[in-house]
Amino acid sequence: MAEYLVLIYSNEASWADRGEEFAKEITDGHNKFGQKHGASLRGGNALESTMTATSIRTNESGGTVTTDGPFAETKEALGGYYVIEADDLDAAIAIAKDIPAPFGGIEVRPIRVM
Amino acid sequence: MAATIRITRDFDVAEECVQDAFARALATWGEQGIPTNPGAWLTTVARRRAIDVGRRRDVAMRSQRFLVVDTDTEPEATEGGFEDDRLRLIFTCCHPSLATDTQVALALRMLCGLSTAEVAKAFLVKDSAMAARLTRAKKKIALARIPYRVPERSELRSRIDSVLLVVHLLFTTGHTSPVGENLSQVDLVERSLDLARMLRGLLPDDAEVASLLALILLTDSRRGARVGAEGEFLRLADQDRSKWHRDSIDEGLVLVAESIRQGRPGRFTLMAAIAAVHSSAPHWDETDWAEIVGLYDLLLEAWPSPVVALNRAVAVSFAQGPLAGLAAIDALSTDPQLSTYPYLAAARGDCLERLERFAEAREAFEEAALLTENHVERDFLHSRIAQLN
Numbered sequence: 001m002a003e004y005l006v007l008i009y010s011n012e013a014s015w016a017d018r019g020e021e022f023a024k025e026i027t028d029g030h031n032k033f034g035q036k037h038g039a040s041l042r043g044g045n046a047l048e049s050t051m052t053a054t055s056i057r058t059n060e061s062g063g064t065v066t067t068d069g070p071f072a073e074t075k076e077a078l079g080g081y082y083v084i085e086a087d088d089l090d091a092a093i094a095i096a097k098d099i100p101a102p103f104g105g106i107e108v109r110p111i112r113v114m
Numbered sequence: 115m116a117a118t119i120r121i122t123r124d125f126d127v128a129e130e131c132v133q134d135a136f137a138r139a140l141a142t143w144g145e146q147g148i149p150t151n152p153g154a155w156l157t158t159v160a161r162r163r164a165i166d167v168g169r170r171r172d173v174a175m176r177s178q179r180f181l182v183v184d185t186d187t188e189p190e191a192t193e194g195g196f197e198d199d200r201l202r203l204i205f206t207c208c209h210p211s212l213a214t215d216t217q218v219a220l221a222l223r224m225l226c227g228l229s230t231a232e233v234a235k236a237f238l239v240k241d242s243a244m245a246a247r248l249t250r251a252k253k254k255i256a257l258a259r260i261p262y263r264v265p266e267r268s269e270l271r272s273r274i275d276s277v278l279l280v281v282h283l284l285f286t287t288g289h290t291s292p293v294g295e296n297l298s299q300v301d302l303v304e305r306s307l308d309l310a311r312m313l314r315g316l317l318p319d320d321a322e323v324a325s326l327l328a329l330i331l332l333t334d335s336r337r338g339a340r341v342g343a344e345g346e347f348l349r350l351a352d353q354d355r356s357k358w359h360r361d362s363i364d365e366g367l368v369l370v371a372e373s374i375r376q377g378r379p380g381r382f383t384l385m386a387a388i389a390a391v392h393s394s395a396p397h398w399d400e401t402d403w404a405e406i407v408g409l410y411d412l413l414l415e416a417w418p419s420p421v422v423a424l425n426r427a428v429a430v431s432f433a434q435g436p437l438a439g440l441a442a443i444d445a446l447s448t449d450p451q452l453s454t455y456p457y458l459a460a461a462r463g464d465c466l467e468r469l470e471r472f473a474e475a476r477e478a479f480e481e482a483a484l485l486t487e488n489h490v491e492r493d494f495l496h497s498r499i500a501q502l503n
Binding site for chain 2: 002087088089090093094108110
């Protein structure tokens with residue numbers, strides 16, 4: 001058994017065009033996901049939008065610079081994550097495919113074992 | 115190799131064990147004679163060595179880097195057992211989470227047994243670059259835990275299809291090199307044929323697998339006729355069909371017929387069927403173009419790719435005339451995927467030439483010549499331009 005971080009990316013602008021009913025559909029999708037794969041879930045959260053993000057970078061002199069916004073300005077922003085446990089990548093992918101992810105997609109990354 | 119990986123669960127160690135087995139064979143067969151079943155002898159020796167190596171290694175060191183293997187079943191020491199291992203290896207090398215180029219490189223290295231240097235040459239990159247790519251791939255397989263198994267029933271169709279795409283890519287790269295001095299790289303073609311036959315042996319009931327083999331056989335049957343006496347490129351229309359390899363065609367036609375009989379033709383069955391129409395025509399003028407267009411219509415439904423649409427447009431130009439063909443080609447001219455595709459410009463040039471719009475044809479052929487990096491194709495295009503005058 002191994003752990004994977006599943007990152008959910010989506011285009012925030014596309015969300016703005018849809019109403020409350022759509023948001024409810026997605027929430028239902030996540031609830032269904034949680035019920036179906038409960039035994040494999042080790043954690044997960046939705047994140048507030050990227051406008052609430054703060055980035056901290058190290059500068060050349062070893063100090064830090066704090067700025068507004070996500071680390072990488074990309075069309076699809078990180079919107080949430082799950083931590084899942086699965087035997088292998090195929091099993092992890094099968095679980096991840098059930099996560100609702102309109103306007104973007106999902107990344108599956110193995111968590112390093114120390 | 116495949117049977118040994120099952121035990122070592124590590125590509126590099128498996129390789130060492132297989133090398134050891136070969137070395138032992140060289141040493142002992144000279145004195146004791148070649149065993150009745152050399153394949154089984156080598157496999158058994160390699161696996162015994164692998165078990166030995168496994169026993170001696172520190173368990174802590176082994177923990178992270180292994181392939182995930184189902185340990186519930188032990189392979190039978192029959193041919194069937196080892197064939198399952200080959201299937202497992204194929205599906206691992208061609209896992210969709212690996213880049214397509216990487217899948218091809220791994221297939222050449224692990225399934226066909228090419229050396230890293232040979233694979234590097236096939237990709238026209240430096241040995242060190244290919245070695246690095248293969249190392250990264252093995253690392254990903256281990257760390258992301260790509261399983262060493264034949265996929266679940268529900269995934270099998272799409273996984274087989276991605277394996278077929280890899281082998282087909284290998285074939286098309288070999289058949290017409292994207293760059294370089296020669297029209298084709300025969301080694302790659304041979305390897306793709308080996309893999310297609312291996313797949314056919316392992317999955318004898320799959321129509322798409324049979325069709326890939328048919329497609330390769332039918333297309334490669336023209337190998338001897340594609341290049342003229344002066345090394346110049348010869349189009350299908352200009353090839354001496356008596357130079358086509360009859361045995362390959364016969365074998366291919368039987369496979370296509372069998373696949374079509376199974377119904378619901380997939381992408382490779384349709385492509386093989388198109389190749390079969392060409393292979394069945396004794397002469398270019400007797401080609402059943404209406405049939406080919408019909409097959410392309412079906413292929414486009416199953417596989418809405420701009421390259422397929424272009425190929426269909428070319429068939430339309432022969433079934434319905436160059437004006438209809440040109441219209442179909444021009445409909446694709448704004449597709450970004452085709453913007454640097456030399457065959458679009460070449461196809462336009464051909465239609466324009468047939469319509470006697472020579473100035474425009476010249477421009478189109480010149481554009482195509484700029485876009486291709488294959489010298490034989492470029493020379494051909496220059497000769498088309500010369501002929502326009």
